Amino acid sequence: MSKVQGGMKCVKYLLFAFNFIFWLSGLLVLAVGLWLRFDPNTVKLLTGDGAPDTFFIAVYILLGAGGLMMVVGFFGCFGAIRESQCLLASFFACLLIIFGAEITAGVFGFLNKEQIAEEIQKFYSDSIADNNVNGTAIALIYHKTLNCCGGASMEKNPELCPDQTEETDCHTAILNFFDEKLLIIGYIGIGIAGVMIIGMIFSMVLCCAIRNSREVI
Numbered sequence: 001m002s003k004v005q006g007g008m009k010c011v012k013y014l015l016f017a018f019n020f021i022f023w024l025s026g027l028l029v030l031a032v033g034l035w036l037r038f039d040p041n042t043v044k045l046l047t048g049d050g051a052p053d054t055f056f057i058a059v060y061i062l063l064g065a066g067g068l069m070m071v072v073g074f075f076g077c078f079g080a081i082r083e084s085q086c087l088l089a090s091f092f093a094c095l096l097i098i099f100g101a102e103i104t105a106g107v108f109g110f111l112n113k114e115q116i117a118e119e120i121q122k123f124y125s126d127s128i129a130d131n132n133v134n135g136t137a138i139a140l141i142y143h144k145t146l147n148c149c150g151g152a153s154m155e156k157n158p159e160l161c162p163d164q165t166e167e168t169d170c171h172t173a174i175l176n177f178f179d180e181k182l183l184i185i186g187y188i189g190i191g192i193a194g195v196m197i198i199g200m201i202f203s204m205v206l207c208c209a210i211r212n213s214r215e216v217i
Helices: 007-038 040-045 054-082 085-111 113-130 133-146 170-216
Strands: none
Touching: 007 040, 007 054, 007 170, 040 133, 040 170, 054 085, 054 113, 054 170, 085 170, 113 133, 113 170, 133 170
16 A cells, blocks of 8 residues: 555656656666767777777766666655655665766866867877888878868878868868767766656655655554
8 A cells, every 4th residue: 555645646646657757767878878889980980000099988887877877767656656665765865975976077177178179189290200001090090081181280281181171180070070079978867867857856855755644654
C-alpha cells in the first residue's frame, strides 16, 4: 500500500517522470560521447603518432558519466515507485555527486579549452615541419577536413593544398572546430544540470513525506 497520499502522491509520480527524463538524459550524454569518439572528422584529426589524447580522455569521462546517469536514473525510478527512503536518499547523494562532478568537469574544460586547442595546433605544425610522408599525410587530412591551409604564422604550401581557395589558416580552423564541439556539450550540460536540480528537490520532498507518514503511523 502506498505510504504517501494526496499531493505527495503527485510528487511521487512527478519524481518518477523526472527520473525517466534523467535516464533519457544519460542516454543522450552517452550518445554524444559516442558521437564525439567516432565522429569521422574528429577521428581523422586526432589519429596518428604523437596526436594529443586529451580530447579523447575527456570523451571517455563523458561516456562514463552517461552510463552512470542511466544507472542512477533507473534506481531513482525504482525508489520512487517503491517509496524507499534508502533508495531515494542514495539517489539524492548520487545526483549531488554527479552534479558536483559535472560542474568540476565544466570548469576544467573551460579553463583548459585553449590548452587542448594549442596541443592540436602544435601537432599540426609539427606534422608540417617534419616534411616526411607521415607528416604530409596528417597535414592533408587537416586541410581536407577543415578546409584550411597553413598555420597562423606559417606560409601556405602550394604542394599540400593546391586547390585551396579559403583564406582560413588551420590554427584558426582547429580552434573553431573544437569551439563548436564544446558549445554543443555546454548546452547539453546546462539542460541536464537543470533536470538534476529538480530531481534532487523532488527526491528530498518525497523522502521527507515518506518519513512523516511512517511517524504518523
